[in-house]
Amino acid sequence: MVKNLLFAFLGTGIIISFILLFWRESDREWIRYQRAFQNMEREKIQGELQDSGSEEEGMHLESSSSAVGKSAIEIKQIFLKDLAVIDRCPTCHLGIADQRWAEAPQPFTSHTEPTLSFHPVERFGCTVCHQGQGLATTIQGAHGYDSNWKDPLLPLNYIEASCNQCHSNLTFREARRLARGKYLIVRLGCPGCHEAKGFQKLVSNLSPFPLGEGGSGPGPGGAEKIGGTLDQIKYKVAPDWIRRFIKDPVAYSKETRMPNFQFKDQEIEQITAFLLSLGEKNQDESQFTEKAAETDLSGFSSEELEKGKKLVSDFACITCHNIKGMKESGFFKPDKISPELSKVGSKLKLEWLQGYLKDPGKYQPDSRKPAYRFDEEEIRYLTLVLASLKDDEAVTNGGQEGTKAESKDFGNEDKVKVGAGKGLIIKYNCVGCHDIKGIGKSERGPAWDGIASRPIRKFDFGDNPDKIEISRTAWIKAKIMKPRSWRSSLKMPQLNVSEEDAVALTTALLSLTNRKIPQNYLVEDKETANLHVQIPSNGPVGNLWKKFKCLQCHPIAGKGADIGPDLAFEGSRVKPEWLNKYLEKPVQIRPVLAVRMPNLRINAQEAKLLSDYIVMALVDNKLPVGFIREDNISEQSLTLARKIFTLKDSCIGCHKVENKGGKVGPDLAKLGNRLNGDWIYAYLKNPQLNIRRIRRAMMPKYDFTEEEARALTGYLLNLRSDDL
Structure with a gap:
């Protein structure tokens, strides 16, 4: 009797388990999604059926509606052998390749265009770009949030990081955030502390300071060092300025690339002592300074100051430097490659400044400033202007005699302090950005290669006092925004970056994966590959x-x-x-x-x-020479060209001729004096891919016919003037 009862209970339990298992399997998330999508498809077809204009179209829609009802509820799978990818994402993302569902909610919405057209799901899958766990069929599993899955779904903010797997040279137009992040890595001098083999080509191509053209020479990461040499800094700047700048670089300039190391006051004194000790003993100071007797700041007139300001404008100083109160024209303003000058009068010594304006290479051998050939009077006016640009909080004027004397003697007063300062310079790798005589190697940060494939357990969150999300993307962004989030003893300094730039930098770092992409998926940069x-x-x-x-x-x-x-x-x-x-x-x-x-x-x-x-040397050998003859342009062609040129939404919308037209593009009034006819013709045919293959043109492609392109070329060549 007891055995029969046990058997009955056991059998009932097994039956219930089977029922529960069957119920669970028949009510999976992906099954509910497919049923819901079928209903949405029927509703869409019924709506189109009511709006159909012909019997044939109506029959086609009825057939489609019938087919929807018969479609199987099943797991949909993509298998890509070359990429070693099995993706079941389309099991839930059912409208992914159909733009009719562009406005549908997730998971039914279609993929954005034109990205999908260039990357069809059947060839690229989903997880190659979006990451996640392709084999899983639950939201938690498919999005890769299981604790042991190393590549969770990549947030859309950082999706451009995946582009770098196949495309190594995407521009700002094609992948704005990724390109900005790569650019910032070079601009901020990151390779000075971190090595990344994946960025070696980037470092050599995108460095704002090309090798051999100024700068402190190549740093440990292969890029040009972003800071100047510090060997003769005592002749250049005021000691008090050094202290204040080290303590808080952003307080001096909101645009500075110098990070804040959060040094204590004692450490700042030690570093300042070391910097002021640099330079040869008994060295002739006149080698690094210019007599300032002729520049008496106490007696200059407002007229002289205005002359100096005019020189600053005439010589386009604000192209490279920001100066408070001086505005530049134009809409597109790139990052400045040289320091802000709004407070330079509280930084530089007048003697050094005058000498530098006269001969930049002599006074700072690593200078990126070209020789402007200023005469003595211009140097005086420019010095007056720059010396008048003061920091209201500055205590010491760099041109005062007392400051000069301090800079000579300060470094020898306390050799212990100087030694401690040198130790700090080595510890915090100042030579990653600056050349300092006698210091070759310093303590560098960890390499970046493969950081986007690194398991989450290898990221040190410490005590995580800020409760940062435990994820790779969150850790990298936090490290950029607040490097010492997890413990104060960490060495990485506080970077001067915005939230937007931090996202861009994170995107660039997330592109450094260990994933091997097959050769047939890699996109060769055909535009620049064969340029020599x-x-x-x-x-x-x-x-x-x-x-x-x-x-x-x-x-x-x-x-x-x-x-x-x-x-x-x-x-x-x-x-x-x-x-x-x-x-x-x-x-x-x-x-x-x-x-x-x-x-x-x-x-x-x-x-x-x-x-x-x-x-002779900087030419495009693919461009035919003599194809366009400037002396063989008919009046009929000129009439056609004028008609095209003046049409609404055509050339005159952006370009000005005879003081009429837009201001986005160059003024074409004297174009015939400036450009070759063969180049104009080729550019009109395809401005995006022709001639300027290095950087995409702003001008759209108009698909001009042969006749139209020739006519416009002739018209533009006729826009000339005796004054070049």
């Missing part, structure tokens, strides 16, 4: 190139800064006569841009050397 443009390094042209610091503003085939136009094909683009005149006396061409070419007072002989080299 020779950048002058020696001889008369090379010397001029270095003297005028051309690569500080202009890239050439991706090498150099990204402020001015790329010069890789400038020789195919412009006419030699115009280029000669432009180098001697630059004029503004693009009103939409804040930056403009400064007047470097290049003489006629130098301009001829530079323009001859550009026209």
